[in-house]
Amino acid sequence: MKILKTQTLRGPNYWSIRRKKLVIMRLDLEDLAEKPSNEIPGFYEGLVKILPSLVEHYCSPGYRGGFLERVQQGTYMGHIIEHIALELQELVGMPVGFGRTRETSTPGVYNVVFEYVEEQAGRYAGRAAVRMCQAIVETGFYSKVELEQDLADLRDLAAHSSLGPSTETIVKEAETRQIPWTLLSARAMVQFGYGIYQKRIQATLSQNSGILAVELACDKEGTKTILRDSGIPVPKGTVIQYLDELEGAIKEVGGYPIVIKPLDGNHGRGITIDINSWELAEEAYDLASTASKSRTVIVERYYKGSDHRILIVNGKLIAVAERVPAHVIGDGRSTIEELIEETNKDPNRGEGHANILTKIVVDRTVENILERQGYNISSVPNQGEMVYLRATANLSTGGIAIDRTDEVHPENVWLAERVAKIIGLDIAGIDVVTPDITKPLREVDGVIVEVNAAPGFRMHVAPSRGLPRNVAAPVIDMLFPPGTPCRIPIIAITGTNGKTTTTRLTAHIYRQTGKVVGYTTTDGIYLGEHLVEKGDNTGPYSAGVILRDPTVEIAVLESARGGILRSGLAFDQCDVGIVLNVAADHLGLGDIDTIEQMAKVKSVVAEVVAPNGYAVLNADDPLVAPMAERVKGKVAYFSMMPNNPIIEAHVRRGGIAAVYENGYLSILEGEWTLRIEEALNVPMTMGGMAPFMIANALAACVGAFVQGVDIELIRQGVRTFVPSADQTPGRMNLFNLGAHHALIDYAHNPAGYEAVSGFVKNWPGEKIGVVGGPGDRRDDDLITLGKLSAQMFDQILIKEDDDTRGRERGEVANLIVQGIVSENPNTPYKIILNEVEALEKGLDKISEGGLVVIFPDSVSRSISLIEKRQVK
Ligand code: ATP
Ligand code: ATP
Ligand code: MG
Ligand code: MG
Numbered sequence: 093m094k095i096l097k098t099q100t101l102r103g104p105n106y107w108s109i110r111r112k113k114l115v116i117m118r119l120d121l122e123d124l125a126e127k128p129s130n131e132i133p134g135f136y137e138g139l140v141k142i143l144p145s146l147v148e149h150y151c152s153p154g155y156r157g158g159f160l161e162r163v164q165q166g167t168y169m170g171h172i173i174e175h176i177a178l179e180l181q182e183l184v185g186m187p188v189g190f191g192r193t194r195e196t197s198t199p200g201v202y203n204v205v206f207e208y209v210e211e212q213a214g215r216y217a218g219r220a221a222v223r224m225c226q227a228i229v230e231t232g233f234y235s236k237v238e239l240e241q242d243l244a245d246l247r248d249l250a251a252h253s254s255l256g257p258s259t260e261t262i263v264k265e266a267e268t269r270q271i272p273w274t275l276l277s278a279r280a281m282v283q284f285g286y287g288i289y290q291k292r293i294q295a296t297l298s299q300n301s302g303i304l305a306v307e308l309a310c311d312k313e314g315t316k317t318i319l320r321d322s323g324i325p326v327p328k329g330t331v332i333q334y335l336d337e338l339e340g341a342i343k344e345v346g347g348y349p350i351v352i353k354p355l356d357g358n359h360g361r362g363i364t365i366d367i368n369s370w371e372l373a374e375e376a377y378d379l380a381s382t383a384s385k386s387r388t389v390i391v392e393r394y395y396k397g398s399d400h401r402i403l404i405v406n407g408k409l410i411a412v413a414e415r416v417p418a419h420v421i422g423d424g425r426s427t428i429e430e431l432i433e434e435t436n437k438d439p440n441r442g443e444g445h446a447n448i449l450t451k452i453v454v455d456r457t458v459e460n461i462l463e464r465q466g467y468n469i470s471s472v473p474n475q476g477e478m479v480y481l482r483a484t485a486n487l488s489t490g491g492i493a494i495d496r497t498d499e500v501h502p503e504n505v506w507l508a509e510r511v512a513k514i515i516g517l518d519i520a521g522i523d524v525v526t527p528d529i530t531k532p533l534r535e536v537d538g539v540i541v542e543v544n545a546a547p548g549f550r551m552h553v554a555p556s557r558g559l560p561r562n563v564a565a566p567v568i569d570m571l572f573p574p575g576t577p578c579r580i581p582i583i584a585i586t587g588t589n590g591k592t593t594t595t596r597l598t599a600h601i602y603r604q605t606g607k608v609v610g611y612t613t614t615d616g617i618y619l620g621e622h623l624v625e626k627g628d629n630t631g632p633y634s635a636g637v638i639l640r641d642p643t644v645e646i647a648v649l650e651s652a653r654g655g656i657l658r659s660g661l662a663f664d665q666c667d668v669g670i671v672l673n674v675a676a677d678h679l680g681l682g683d684i685d686t687i688e689q690m691a692k693v694k695s696v697v698a699e700v701v702a703p704n705g706y707a708v709l710n711a712d713d714p715l716v717a718p719m720a721e722r723v724k725g726k727v728a729y730f731s732m733m734p735n736n737p738i739i740e741a742h743v744r745r746g747g748i749a750a751v752y753e754n755g756y757l758s759i760l761e762g763e764w765t766l767r768i769e770e771a772l773n774v775p776m777t778m779g780g781m782a783p784f785m786i787a788n789a790l791a792a793c794v795g796a797f798v799q800g801v802d803i804e805l806i807r808q809g810v811r812t813f814v815p816s817a818d819q820t821p822g823r824m825n826l827f828n829l830g831a832h833h834a835l836i837d838y839a840h841n842p843a844g845y846e847a848v849s850g851f852v853k854n855w856p857g858e859k860i861g862v863v864g865g866p867g868d869r870r871d872d873d874l875i876t877l878g879k880l881s882a883q884m885f886d887q888i889l890i891k892e893d894d895d896t897r898g899r900e901r902g903e904v905a906n907l908i909v910q911g912i913v914s915e916n917p918n919t920p921y922k923i924i925l926n927e928v929e930a931l932e933k934g935l936d937k938i939s940e941g942g943l944v945v946i947f948p949d950s951v952s953r954s955i956s957l958i959e960k961r962q963v964k
Contacts, residue, residue, distance in 0.1 A: 093169060093222055094120045096201065101658030102212050103632060106684075107205050107691050111190040112660060115177070115214045118196070118549030119222070121169050124229065125200030130166030134232040134678075139163060139172070142234045145183065150177050169225055170195075170202035176221035177206045177214075184246045188212065196683045203683060205563035222247075247750045251442070257279070258296045265564035271578045271663060274640065284571060286663075287610070291571040296519050297546045298571060301454040305516035309545040312390060313355055315515065319540060322514050324507065327525075327539045328388070329392030331355060338377055339370075341391040349394035350378040354384035358544075360484035366394050395539050397527035399485040400496065403552055403563055404512035404520045406570040411552040411561040412500045412529065417482040418452045418490030422473030428462065429454070429469040430479070440554075441490075448554040452481060452490035463783050493551035495558025495962040496529050503532040506955040511540060518570060520922045521547025581641075582663055582844075583648045583795055586656075586697040587672025587710075588690075589844050590788040591630070593815065594672060597649040597776065597792040601809030602646050605801060610638035611648040615821070619643065624920040631655025632662035639663065653693050657682040661696060667705040668795045669697040669725075672788065674715040675843030678872055691715040701725035708791055711749070728798050730790040732783060734760075750794035752786050757810065759797050768793055769807050776815045781854045782824055784847035785815075817959075822951035824851070827958050832857070832942045834935065834958050839947050840866055842876045848945065849884040856944035861885035862934045863928070864949060867904050868895030874904055878911020885945070887937070888912060888921040890929035893949040901925065931957055 103112050129135050139146065140160065151157035159175055174191040181188045182366045186209035190299075191202045201694045208214020221243045227234045251299045255263060255275070259282060265283050266273050274283045287373040292299045297306065301732040310313055317327045329351075330341045343352055352373065353363040362383025364376035380389045399415045420431035429568040432452050435441070440448040452458075454469060456479045462468055465479060473479050485491040504524075512520040526538025533539065552561045572578050582603075584596045592613040599611040599618070612634040617624040621639060625634070630652035638647045639662065651661060674691045683848050684690050698707040698719045704726075710716040711729035717738050720727045730750040731739045739760070749760045759775065771780035774789055789810055796806050817825040822838035839848050852859055861884065865877045881888050890905045890912075912921050927949055934944045935958070947953035 093122055093124055093226055095222060096120055096220065097213055097344065098218060099658065100208070101213075101246060101660040103662055104601060104664060104696055105660035106657060106696060107192055108190060109699045111207055112664065113208050113211075113214070114190070114205055114660075115208050115218050116381075117173075117177075117206075117218045117222075119170055119173065119202050119204050120200065121200045124169045128166035128168055129163045129172060135228055136160070136164050138228040138231075138233045140230070142239055143176065146175060146179055147506075149179070151175070161365040162215065162938060168193075168202070169229075170204045173218070173221040173225055174204045175338070176224055177217040178216040179240060181207075181213065182208065182214075184243050184250060185909055186210065186246075186250060188214075188268060197685045202388060208778045210250045210253045212253050216242075216246055216249055220270070220932075223363065225293055230752075251874065255282070256295055256554075257448075259293070261549050261553050261564040262296070264568050265562070265568050269572075270402075271567060271568065271572065274636070277638070284642060284907055286582075286639040287580035287647065288642060288704050289577050289580060290640070293567070295320075295546050295573075296549060296567070298518055298567065300518040300570070301545060302516055302793055305339050305518075307518070308515055309517060309543045310356070310358075312353075312542050315543050317507065317554070318514060319543075320509060324514075325533050327351070327392040327395060327541060329390055331388060331390055333388050335374070335377055338373060338391065342373065345391060345393045346887065351390075351392045351394045352380045354380045354388050355388040355390055356385050357383055358439075359488055360482070360486040365483045372941050393566060395525045395537065395541075397525045397536070397538060399526040400526065400529050400549060401493075401522060402500070402508040402522040403547060403549075404509055404517075404522065405563065405566040406518055407509060407513060408566065409505045409508055409734075410497075410563050410566050412496045413493040413551040413555055413558075414496050414529070415485030415487070415551065416492050416494065417480050417485045418458075418492075419478055419480045419482075420473070422475055422477040422479065424475035426470065427470050427472050428479060431479075431568055448550060449489055449492065449556065450488050457482065457489075487548065487551055492556035495552070495555040495561065497559070497561060500531050501530050501532050504529065507533065507540075511543060515543050517543065517545055519547065519567065531938075535763065564776045575855065580639075580644060581646050581664040581668070581799055582644070583668040583670070583701070583799070584651045584661070584663070584666040584697045585649065585670045585672070585795075586651045586653070586694045587670070587716075588675040588677050588694075588841065589839075589847060590672045590784065590791075591650045591652065593776070593785070593820060594670065594788045595643070595648055596820055597789060597810070597813050598670075598795055599648040600790060600813045601801060601806055602648065604805040604809045607645040607649060608643050609646045610641055610644035611650075613650045614652070632659050635662035644760075651697055653678055653684075653690070654682075656693055656696055659685070661700060663700070665700050665702040665705070666697070666797060667702055668708060669699075669701040669705070670708040670795050671695070671698050671710065671716050671719060672711045672791055675719060675841060676873060676876075677841035677869070681872070687715065691719070695719045695722060698723050706748075706795075708795045708798070709744075710787070710791070710886050711736050712787075726798075728794050730794050732787055732790075734758075748792040748794065748798060748923075750797070752783075753788060755780065757786065757790055757793060759794060759803070766803055768803060769810050774810045774813075776810075776813055776824070778824060778826065778851060782847075782851040785824060785848060801897055817955050821955060822948070823954065824848075827936070827962060829958070829961055831940045832938045832944065833920060834944045834946070835937075836946055836948060836951065836954055836958065838951060841869070843878060845880040845884075845947070849880060852884045852943070852945060854945045856941070858887075858935045858939045859885045860887045860889065860938050860942065860944045861925075862889045862891060862892045862930050862944065862946040862948075863908065864893060864910060864947060865894070865904055866893060867899040871907055874907035875911040875914070878908035878913075879915040880911075881908070882912045882915035882919045885919070889930045889934050890923045891919060891927045891949075892925045894927070895949075928953065928957065935961060 099116045101114040151159035174193045188207040191206040207930040224234045335534040351365045362380045403411045404525040436451045441451045521544035523541040552563045604608045616626045617629045630650045701707045707723040711731040728748040735753040746762045757768045771777045777785045825836040827834045
């Protein structure tokens with residue numbers, strides 16, 4: 093077996109609209125292509141032995157054990173690998189379920205498709221599955237040690253690529269509300285929503301967290317001073333910079349017990365609490381001073397009580413957790429070291445912030461604390477005795493959390509909410525030391541120790557004891573108060589031909605509304621009037637540029653086949669999905685071999701239309717119109733024929749359509765006809781002579797109409813959109829060269845040729861064609877191009893693309909000639925492989941009043957050649 097290619101999809105795709113995260117492994121079974129599992133001795137047994145949990149896979153039989161039954165009866169390796177890749181991910185706690193395996197048109201080569209949670213882990217699971225099958229085929233087993241290693245690697249990959257725990261809870265909440273999110277490429281920032289409606293967070297900092305508030309919170313002394321000045325109970329304390337100030341400071345705070353900590357610390361680093369002697373104070377001073385960037389140290393009175401974290405979001409108390417420092421409880425037999433080891437076995441404990449709790453690490457601090465309690469790590473504490481391993485309760489040093497949200501005294505609620513307001517933080521974690529959170533702080537000598545910006549959510553979402561709290565919901569409520577939008581309208585356009593033209597016209601029409609339109613096409617990414625980036629931009633990367641841009645109010649996205657197949661759409665739903673046509677082009681690429689498969693690729697755009705959005709479908713195209721069945725939103729059609737039966741039935745039911753009637757581009761809405769404009773006045777239709785351009789214009793018009801764009805503005809749009817060589821290079825650019833004309837068009841498939849022929853046939857004079865075709869198309873398609881050329885031209889010059897795309901030089905030309913001769917053996921033709929020479933020749937030969945049509949490989953080169961002649 094050999095993996096030929098691995099792709100990762102991240103959006104709605106050919107295989108599934110709902111399952112966006114899929115790995116596709118193109119797999120050559122080689123010698124196993126002819127060998128189903130039942131013909132491989134010992135395979136079933138070996139597989140069940142190493143992965144007994146596969147019994148849970150129902151597969152096509154639809155019951156427990158169904159998949160294993162299929163293995164026993166005989167199924168192919170691709171299918172088995174799909175199930176193993178899923179199971180490996182399941183085994184490390186990543187829930188996945190969707191998989192498909194299909195043979196390609198190359199015998200023995202399969203596409204194995206399966207879901208993933210984390211991209212790298214998913215790809216790894218695929219490779220591991222292949223390795224496992226190979227081993228079982230060859231040796232009859234897969235070793236347990238290797239499986240353990242695979243699972244450990246998978247866990248690692250998952251942990252490394254996953255978001256932090258707090259970010260993840262917020263992202264999950266956004267997902268339940270169908271708010272789209274993207275991880276930005278810098279600083280682990282997450283964007284929610286699109287365009288102008290986007291909001292950002294970074295861990296639990298939000299874009300509303302003011303820089304002054306965050307910096308104040310990071311300054312413990314400043315925070316205390318501001319709070320004290322507002323009458324809020326804070327620890328009595330003072331700040332010193334030299335050891336000889338220590339004695340005075342201890343007196344100032346009222347003597348022992350005291351706490352010493354760095355002025356600018358966090359995560360409990362450099363803190364010593366409950367200091368009762370000068371000797372300890374000196375030691376603690378050194379520790380804190382070294383931990384402080386500014387060598388500045390806080391000396392505070394020690395307050396008795398336990399540590400509480402109060403979370404405030406948007407002015408409201410959301411959760412309270414009591415935090416207990418890392419500790420072990422004796423059993424009368426085990427040493428402290430053994431007890432720690434036992435505690436760390438808890439699957440909830442991971443490294444750093446990766447899990448709900450963190451593993452306890454024995455270090456100098458732990459040894460010190462034990463020493464102060466009269467122990468070392470080999471001591472055996474009595475049954476039930478609690479031995480502290482840390483003085484502070486940070487989860488990151490092994491502490492645990494107990495939810496106390498329902499117990500907090502109302503006066504403390506009021507106080508904490510006031511504290512967050514005074515500091516100015518939208519999301520604040522307030523550290524309170526009090527013996528009893530159910531009583532007002534003042535009554536029990538409780539204090540507010542500090543206020544944290546970007547507080548962790550872990551302790552509230554997954555407390556060790558008590559109710560988990562959904563603390564992410566109020567964050568999302570704050571960013572997107574009920575009723576505020578998070579999405580901008582997305583207009584997605586696909587089809588075999590006319591995408592760029594329709595995208596540009598649609599963007600132009602929407603621009604008439606005065607809004608900022610971001611659009612992407614095969615020539616570049618545009619924001620309003622400005623070009624952001626040149627080049628083929630019809631995939632998810634360019635859509636991402638638009639959707640992330642904070643100025644964009646409407647997105648118009650050319651969504652080509654390549655991007656959909658490579659990585660899926662960049663958006664999970666759109667408001668208008670336009671499917672122009674499906675014709676034979678690009679067949680045989682990316683395992684899309686038939687036109688029906690191609691229709692399924694394009695149909696993704698129609699199927700992601702939101703329930704209140706519109707799919708705009710070509711009623712004249714038998715491969716497009718039936719897509720209506722799978723649309724979840726509403727449908728609007730366009731057609732060149734007002735009496736198209738689909739249109740008639742649709743309109744009778746009150747539907748919306750755009751049609752070409754009596755020379756007009758019109759919208760039909762129920763019984764009414766709204767005339768937009770006469771084709772004569774729509775420059776892109778070349779005075780009505782280019783029918784396919786009328787079709788593109790109809791699609792764009794109805795795509796704007798269903799979004800409520802005023803008909804007056806649509807009219808203004810189609811009247812002012814000029815398909816000049818500057819605006820839409822290569823799309824029906826007609827040049828007046830005095831005695832004759834030249835037309836440049838980028839048609840490169842049979843449907844495109846036919847479309848242009850609709851215009852050429854209307855031309856009164858002589859017609860010379862300068863034709864060619866891309867080398868990566870099938871022989872038949874190139875022959876068809878020849879036939880179509882013979883139908884529309886009086887003379888033909890055949891040239892080739894600069895890049896032959898894998899064919900011998902001259903091969904494409906010969907195929908085209910074959911087509912010409914079979915259609916009309918009397919057509920004069922000549923092969924001139926060089927495109928420039930061929931074009932020059934055509935322009936030299938054409939008679940007065942005639943038309944030279946070139947289907948160029950390089951649009952810009954041909955335009956400049958023709959423009960040179962214009963100047964003369
Ligand atoms: P974190 O980053 O976890 O908030 P930190 O390094 O910022 O920790 P503090 O919050 O100032 O440090 O202190 C850590 C813990 O030490 C407090 O939560 C509290 O349990 C204890 N503590 C700090 N100061 C005092 C004090 N004056 N009296 C009693 N306990 C204190
Ligand atoms: P690409 O696949 O190169 O991105 P596209 O779908 O974006 O193409 P356009 O660039 O708008 O299409 O048009 C390319 C050519 O396709 C046009 O110059 C014309 O020859 C042909 N074409 C445009 N619209 C249609 C249509 N509705 N039906 C058939 N052919 C069309
Ligand atoms: Mg703190
Ligand atoms: Mg295009």
